[in-house]
Amino acid sequence: MTERVGGDAVVVVVVAPDSFKGTASAAAVASAMARGVRRALGPAADVREIPMADGGEGTLDAVVAALGGAVRTAAVHDALGRPRTGRYGLAGGTAVVETAEGTGLPHVTDVALQPLRADSRGAGELVRATLDDGADEIILGLGGSASTDGGTGLLSALGARFLDDDGAPVPPGGAGLSEVASVDLAGLHPRARTVRWRVAVDVDNPLLGPRGAARVFAPQKGAGPEEVERLERGLDHLAQVLDAEELARTPGCGAAGGLPLSLGALLGARTEPGSSLVADAVGLPAALADADLVLTGEGCLDEQSLSGKVVAAVRALTPPGCAVVVVAGRVELSPAQVRAAGLTAALPITSGPVDLSALAARTPLLVEATTADACTLLHHRL
Structure with a gap:
């Protein structure tokens, strides 16, 4: 006392x-x-x-309030490519983004779920807005995602290009993962590699296997058995192209449809337990x-x-x-x-x-x- x-x-x-x-x-x-x-x-x-959060729903509001920041909005696209407005937070040089604000499952439940087409582009558009605002640290909360694309949509919104054997962009979402032959980073946002990434996860699932992104979470996003196996093969192929097989085995890489895979392999971002990260931030x-x-x-x-x-x-x-x-x-x-x-x-x-x-x-x-x-x-x- x-x-x-x-x-x-x-x-x-x-x-x-x-x-x-x-x-x-x-x-x-x-x-x-x-x-x-x-x-x-x-x-x-x-x-x-x-107020606390574990990296998913509520992370944005909890951290921004604790840091005395402000919530802003940006024009983004949902997981099916339709325009919407997403929120993000900014407190000094720290930005807070919830992937679900851009690519959340609740935003696409008004139509039949499309697990192979859904992508994480909207989350990347929110991240891009924070980089344009001058953020030097990004707290990225994963959770509630509608996509299983290994983070390719998010990186595409930041300027990366995922190309097939002919040098053409692959289709968005999980459907195109097995066609990726190379990644062109020439157009990547100039600050994407210099910002400090803090990726908050509330699960410890690896990318692949019986506890992986496709087999555990894709059915929740509308995937049937054949689609689950196609997504599993696509994520496995992407990990090989990115030379990230070891990263794929790390706890948390299966969060948000495998979003940490591309973030980690291409930008060096690593995941942190969301509840611990938020506790520290608040x-x-x-x-x-x-x-x-x-x-x-x-x-x-x-x-x-x-x-x-x-x-x-x-x-x-x-x-x-x-x-x-x-x-x-x-x-x-x-x-x-x-x-x-x-x-x-x-x-x-x-x-x-x-x-x-x-x-x-x-x-x-x-x-x-x-x-x-x-x-x-x-x-x-x-």
Whole structure:
């Protein structure tokens, strides 16, 4: 605890949740948690609100808010080549881009999914806008992509040309990967190689194989069995052309349809665990240093939450002996699993099944009430 003037002890509580996807943003959840803390512990509690993300949805808003930057827009194309407006963030020399803002799956669900045609060009157009704005560091959050093109669309938007045996550009998307014979970088954006790349991933899948980009994620993007195998062969071929077989085996290279492959092979970019990258960017370690209680959360607490996600990152950064409580939309871990993960408790905001659309409007109130209950129960420890 810290002391204020007069010697009274002040309880320090850090609230650092991820978004509850589909119902509430990380900022909305953090605000609801803060209200719950003050309801239980009083208005004098030192509550530090730090909305978090794992590199996917919410990364842009969380990092830009923490850095005091601004959100801008740029004209881009969705994964099927249709014009749209995408957002990116700029804070000093640091830019924040979510690939889903340009090539996200939700933007193309109004038509039949086209897993072989979809590409990552829109993400590259956002990156190009940040380079034109003078960014010297790019935090690129991968997640929610509609494409499986190994990052060729993104690099094409930056001026690279992927050519076939005749020197003609290959078709966009995964359909053209097996035809790539060479890459022409003569027209590459002059700053693409000098900027510092920080590529945030929330998965550890390699590029190829049973856990790879095509076989795990392409079916979610509309690919049937034959299309999955075509995409697998295309990504394998691209890795060979780029002399990047070793990179293809690294954890995270299968994120966003294999987007790290071209970024790594051609620009030297390497992936980082998204939750750790965001925690560093928003100053979470310093905020946790003298915490008496830490509250985090996400929509569903399950086994994946314990590896590479926000809950795992928050727990790892919390000082020993400090209680860590998870407030979640659903809890799919047993009490024994919760304890084994080093968590004090995990509390769902509902007591049974509930319709997601009905839950959305009530999520902040339920988070606030559950947080207040947790703080009341733990008050004797603080």
